[in-house]
Amino acid sequence: NAGVMQNPRHLVRRRGQEARLRCSPMKGHSHVYWYRQLPEEGLKFMVYLQKENIIDESGMPKERFSAEFPKEGPSILRIQQVVRGDSAAYFCASSPRPGTGAGANVLTFGAGSRLTVL
Amino acid sequence: QKEVEQNSGPLSVPEGAIASLNCTYSDRGSQSFFWYRQYSGKSPELIMSIYSNGDKEDGRFTAQLNKASQYVSLLIRDSQPSDSATYLCAVNSNTDKLIFGTGTRLQVFP
Numbered sequence: 001n002a003g004v005m006q007n008p009r010h011l012v013r014r015r016g017q018e019a020r021l022r023c024s025p026m027k028g029h030s031h032v033y034w035y036r037q038l039p040e041e042g043l044k045f046m047v048y049l050q051k052e053n054i055i056d057e058s059g060m061p062k063e064r065f066s067a068e069f070p071k072e073g074p075s076i077l078r079i080q081q082v083v084r085g086d087s088a089a090y091f092c093a094s095s096p097r098p099g100t101g102a103g104a105n106v107l108t109f110g111a112g113s114r115l116t117v118l
Numbered sequence: 119q120k121e122v123e124q125n126s127g128p129l130s131v132p133e134g135a136i137a138s139l140n141c142t143y144s145d146r147g148s149q150s151f152f153w154y155r156q157y158s159g160k161s162p163e164l165i166m167s168i169y170s171n172g173d174k175e176d177g178r179f180t181a182q183l184n185k186a187s188q189y190v191s192l193l194i195r196d197s198q199p200s201d202s203a204t205y206l207c208a209v210n211s212n213t214d215k216l217i218f219g220t221g222t223r224l225q226v227f228p
């Protein structure tokens with residue numbers, strides 16, 4: 001049973017290029033979360049999606065960043081016109097269900113995609 | 119005020135000792151609380167979850183939750199050098215996203 005799959009694991013882009021990060025959730029999980037982690041810092045929430053719906057994008061920068069989770073295929077985090085400050089590890093996590101009670105909100109993380117902007 | 123606060127450390131403990139990691143949170147409506155461990159260069163992995171007041175034990179780990187004080191802690195008994203990592207406290211929000219603290223770096227020395 002594969003876990004959360006992220007690719008690419010490492011991505012190098014020059015300033016102004018586009019970066020696309022992909023995430024396939026665990027089997028049976030329909031909730032996907034994206035987090036960004038700068039070196040020596042904590043995980044910063046970016047966006048929470050269900051299939052074909054963005055539930056909470058309060059952590060997404062207003063420009064250049066977008067996310068989707070189509071009916072078929074992986075979730076994609078897209079960064080347009082990358083700048084050096086976008087260099088970070090981007091983690092995707094999935095969960096089987098939100099809400100309250102035992103088992104709710106348990107996130108399983110992928111290995112991360114490390115973006116380097118030259 | 120940060121939503122989830124942790125002391126960044128490092129917290130240094132000798133092998134075999136008890137390590138105590140603490141976390142406070144601001145949202146009184148939070149219902150789910152988690153401790154994740156993250157080794158350098160790796161992804162976070164779930165250590166403990168706790169949903170009700172009191173203690174929850176799993177092997178060498180004990181999570182403690184006090185909703186009235188908005189406080190959650192993690193105790194690691196018989197600490198081992200392999201426990202050296204950053205421990206992240208996470209709390210759910212009213213929109214079901216998890217908010218993470220900045221983490222406490224634990225160092226267990228032989």
